[in-house]
Amino acid sequence: MTGKSNPSLWWRLSWQLSLVIVAVVAAVILGLCIWATTIMSPNIAMEEEIGSAIAGAAARDSRGRLELKETPQLRALKEQISSLWYVAATVDGVSVSYGAIPPAYAELAHLVHLFDDADIRGSAATNEVATVDSAETAVGEVRILFGGVADKGSPVFALLAKAYPIYISLLAVALPAIFLAIPRIVGRALTRVSDVAEKASQIEPRRHGTRLPVDGIPKEVAPLVMAFNGTLGRLENEARKRQRFLIDAAHELRTPIAIMQLRIDGMTEGQERSRILDDVARLADTAEQLLDFERNDQAVDLDGTVDLVEIAQTAVGDIAPLAISAGYEISFHREVERLNRSGSAPALTRAIGNLVRNAIDHCGGRGEISVTVSSRGEISVTDEGPGIPADHQELVFEPFYRVTPKSQGAGLGLSLVKQIVTNHGGRISLQSSPHGTKVTIQL
Template sequence: MMHDRSPPSLWWKLSWQLSLVIVAVVAAVIIGLCVYGTMIQSPNIAVEDKISAVLAEAAERDAQGKFLLRDTSELRSLKTQNKGLWFVAATTDGASVSYGTVPAAYAELAHLVHLFHDADIRGAAGTDEIASVERVDTNVGEVRILFGGFADKGWPILALLVGTYPIYVPLLIVALPAIFLAVPRIVRRALARVSEVADKASQIEPRRRGARLPVEGIPKEVAPLVIAFNGALDRLESEIKKRQRFLIDAAHELRTPIAIMQTRIDGMPEGQERRRLLNDVARLAETAEQLLDFERNDQATDLHEPVDLVEIARTVVADLAPQAIAAGYQICFESEVDGLERRGSPFALPRAIGNLVRNAIDHGGNGGMITISVSAGGQVNVVDEGPGIPAEHQELVFEPFYRVTPKSRGAGLGLSLVKQIVANHGGQVSIKSGSTGTQVAIQL
């Protein structure tokens, strides 16, 4: 089973990647400082703690108070592992104990060890041996240790990392939360303008011409995409205008041959063929007019003029009442208010309501009552008592060129035009239909 994967979040991706980069840089600085430390510190740094701990454990005084080192198992192990090991351990009063062969270069320092606090001794003439002096607290007091000759000096960088943790651990404790909190906020602010542009892009409507995405404040890496998108909108609008111009011109051009055909048919002898031809020509003329209305409304700009919905509906009913009565209907108009002002097109809104009434006349079953009403909330209802529209057709009737039955004289553009006009005015159109009739409502 395939699952759709949501696109990755640029904010999240940049946030964690930048945070990791900063953390890596901090870690590299810490490690780099430790590497530098190993270059300037004694190579014995990794074993200083080891020998200090072993000798501190072994240091003691005998019954006469003489300083000595017990032969502990740790001391024996240390000597066994490092055959060249040597050291001089001295108390602060000058008492000392030595082990191994002290290099000649350092022999003269043996009786001075108690004077050193700590030292790194190297580069002496005649030896490559590196010596160190460490201070350690023992049971017999403070002891100074001069040592060298370790076979394995361990990992000095690890020793530095362990030894300096009181410095960098508190720094990391403070810095890491700040990094992981600050970086996402910084990235979010940097992408805020991109999010605003995305919101504007989602609000662009096909019929809202001239809408473009702003380029101001957009990161230069994203700006080419926005410019390209605006260019695509320009090309689309240009092609839409060409199509609309073509349809309007074609509908206009159809008027002349339709009028000629109607004139010629009017001159034919009365009969079934003449009536059939007249109906066909009337249907063709109605289609041409609906196409013109459809495209003209798409270009409408007068959508914010003050109009009276009650007056518009009343005028439409008065104009179409003779046609409804001639088709076998009763027609009535009702309004909850004397007048209801709205902002809209004084030409498009009468066309929308008129199309609803004509649709009721065409599909109402040629009998019963057609009721047009206006509510105080701005809803215009057109209700007939016809056979109704099947449920599977009720949403499709608003699609262009869709007809439930071939009875209509038009091309199936009437209700589609209604939906378009209402959408241009920011309203909604709905339909309810059953076996007792159909109600179409416009809410502005």
């Protein structure tokens, strides 16, 4: 089950790596802008604002000469920067000046119209930094020499604003590549882990020797896979010990059970003798079921061809005397003459016999037990007993489970049936009501 406590590793790695790369790209862009401020004029922060103010104020007087009107924008700029000075000139050499122009730059005033762009600094005569910039105005191109603004504005943000065509284009190309490529790369890196998880989900508890593959697994995940394989090995060893013990115990029970039966056979006929014989028979049957249950997951030939009709008919014939002596009517029905499937005839015969025996043990000695083979490969055993409560129906196939603690048997019959059917690649279903129970095997 997945949820908030089990986030997707693919999603987490994808967005975190994408975020890191985006942060690196942003840091590089910002770093380049900061570095550029060390080599470019500090006046760059005010270039846009001064050019805009002068462009909005530029006009021609009555004689057609350049003049700068006192617009609100230009007035606000002068009030904001008291040290501001500038020389604005048209390309034909007509100029207008404002402020205290440093003597070192006063001689350049009549030459401003010759420069399109310039950064003037490093003179021994002054520490003032001057800049020449151009602006498009209502009267044509105006070239502006200005200064006194070196400590105003933020050069970094100004550079970011000027360089946006470069980094916006870079981000437009890089971001889709990042968010498309990284999830794909991470997904491919985790593919092998997903394969191992799928393999783990297919491990059957009674199929020993299965291990998860380690080849191709990232080295950070490989120790977990190897630890899981080690755990599987230890569990299998314990399962083999338990299986060996139960098989040996069931074998050991056979001898004293046989001795008890011989001694009881020599007893005088009577009700007590019959009761003891029934008890010993149940004990012998439980020992045989235990052996069948523990041996059923060992090597069994499931590739032989079997006739389900013949198998079911044989099982009914073998157990019919027991059902009749217990007070039941038993019948056999078939929809086809033959129905071949791949499987083990002895194992399937035991499965059908156990279903009928289960009906005999739990239906109170009355009613009819019917066995039906359909053309779809289904074998159904139906009884007219009291039924199985709904909350017990999923549990009756568990080993050693009994609907009532005092019921006969060890609770292995239906579990053995399910094990045999699972080994044959089939499925088993149960339908029950107060009027009877129907168990169906489909191969």
